[in-house]
Amino acid sequence: MHHPENNPWKITSEKNIYDNPWINVTEYQVINPSGNPGIYGKVHYKNLAIGVLPLDDELNTYLVGQFRFTLNQYSWEMPEGGGPEGTDPLASAKRELLEETGLKASQWTEIQRLHLSNSVSDELSILYVARGLEQFEAEPEETEQLIVKKIPFTEMYRMVCDGEITDAMTVATVLKVQLLxxxxxL
Structure with a gap:
């Protein structure tokens, strides 16, 4: 009998379908766990997903609003971005926080790591809380048209609970921070 924690999938062949600087899509011919032939597609992310919840001494935080191309809608979320594989995720988090909000933090806590869509991708997110905040000038990327607003953390928590914030990394981080x-x- 096959132990449930061992990989029951057998790859018989694989084919690179698409590749760009951010993702790679591979199609696999497989023998599935029931022993039948099948197909599986995987999206490999070439960056870590990085999220930062800045939290000041009065328990205010910062929301970043932007139009998300993939969703075709506006989204409110915590500062987020990518960190290239093989680089220090904390350095990427510091860069993203400064780029999007102009904030620098003296205290950093990694609060969790999540796989964002493990049925089709291997995207890993690393989520931080940043404290000891100091304001500088934001440095957004050319692809970002951002609105940043400072709000009480309790308001952000309410927005998550009411479904106004739907970004998975933000939702997971806000719920974890509320618990902490x-x-x-914390």
């Missing part, structure tokens, strides 16, 4: 604050662990 409730348990006096």
């Amino acid at each position: 604050l409730t348990e006096n662990r």
Whole structure:
């Protein structure tokens, strides 16, 4: 009998379907766990997904608003971006926070790592809380048209609970931070 934690999938062939600087798509011919032939596609992300929840001494945070091309809608979320594979994720988090909000932080806490869509991709996100904030000038990328607003963390938590914020990394981080604050662990 096959142990459930061992890989039951057998790859018989693979074919590169698409490749750009950010993603690679591979199509696999497989023998699935029931022993039948099948097909599986995987999106490989060439960057880590990085998210930062800045939190000041009065428990205010910063929301970043932007139009998301893939969703064809406006999205409010915490500062987020990518960090190239093989680079320090914390350095990427510091860069993203400064780019999007103009903030620098003296205290950083990694609060969780998540796989964002493990049925079709291997995208890994690393999520941080940034404290000890100091304001500088934002440095957005040319592809970003951002609105940044400072709000109480309690308002951000309400927006998550009411479904006004739907970005997965932001939702997971806000819920985790609310738990940590409730348990006096942050």
